[in-house]
Amino acid sequence: MKDYTNIEQNISPINQSDNLCFDANGNQSLSADERKEMVQALQVKFIELMDILRISQNDPNCAHTAQRLAKMYVNELFRGRFESAPKLTVFPNRKGVDQLIISKGIDLMSVCSHHWQPISGECAIGYIPGDFVIGLSKLSRIVNWFARRGQIQEELGEQIADYIESILKPKALGVVINARHYCMIARGVKGPEEKSIMTTSVMRGLLLHDFNLRNEFLQLLVKDRI
Numbered sequence: 001m002k003d004y005t006n007i008e009q010n011i012s013p014i015n016q017s018d019n020l021c022f023d024a025n026g027n028q029s030l031s032a033d034e035r036k037e038m039v040q041a042l043q044v045k046f047i048e049l050m051d052i053l054r055i056s057q058n059d060p061n062c063a064h065t066a067q068r069l070a071k072m073y074v075n076e077l078f079r080g081r082f083e084s085a086p087k088l089t090v091f092p093n094r095k096g097v098d099q100l101i102i103s104k105g106i107d108l109m110s111v112c113s114h115h116w117q118p119i120s121g122e123c124a125i126g127y128i129p130g131d132f133v134i135g136l137s138k139l140s141r142i143v144n145w146f147a148r149r150g151q152i153q154e155e156l157g158e159q160i161a162d163y164i165e166s167i168l169k170p171k172a173l174g175v176v177i178n179a180r181h182y183c184m185i186a187r188g189v190k191g192p193e194e195k196s197i198m199t200t201s202v203m204r205g206l207l208l209h210d211f212n213l214r215n216e217f218l219q220l221l222v223k224d225r226i
């Protein structure tokens with residue numbers, strides 16, 4: 001499958017370790033061995049970092065922290081940077097469905113590129129199919145794949161929309177994300193931002209141009225769950 005995530009990302013081959021470097025929310029799939037090597041190299045750096053912060057390696061509570069952090073960044077928080085795109089099956093739109101199909105309440109966990117603190121929230125995706133429909137679980141996997149990288153919420157929504165558009169070619173597409181940014185909370189930023197939730201929406205095709213349709217979509221998003 002074509003890797004759509006590489007189209008616009010800045011790729012620079014020059015960095016201190018001679019590795020190919022790319023944007024925090026970009027993707028280059030690595031083998032299990034390459035990821036293992038990355039964890040080992042990162043662990044060494046986290047020990048250095050703890051040293052600079054004057055945290056003793058003899059503290060029993062921190063005995064395996066460097067290793068834990070290294071694994072967490074490579075295999076969990078930034079997983080979507082190194083995993084290949086999820087395999088997605090699309091099905092023919094045999095009945096010619098011409099109305100909104102919506103999946104909401106998709107759990108979203110990401111990390112902000114600015115502070116490397118969690119972004120936690122929900123994503124809703126709605127589309128009017130063209131020739132194809134897609135299973136709802138696949139939409140969650142797409143969200144997860146893009147979220148598990150260093151992100152800013154605005155670009156996350158655009159990446160998800162670009163990818164779904166490229167696969168489904170829907171007549172209409174909307175991606176709405178509501179998320180809390182823990183860099184605000186963790187750093188003790190006072191004021192309205194501390195508890196605020198950021199909402200971003202990306203509208204494409206008919207949802208961008210048809211005001212009534214967009215209204216219907218947004219109303220369906222706020223209705224209570226079953």
Ligand SMILES: [Zn+2]
Pocket residue numbers: 112113114115116117181183184
């Ligand atoms: Zn941040």
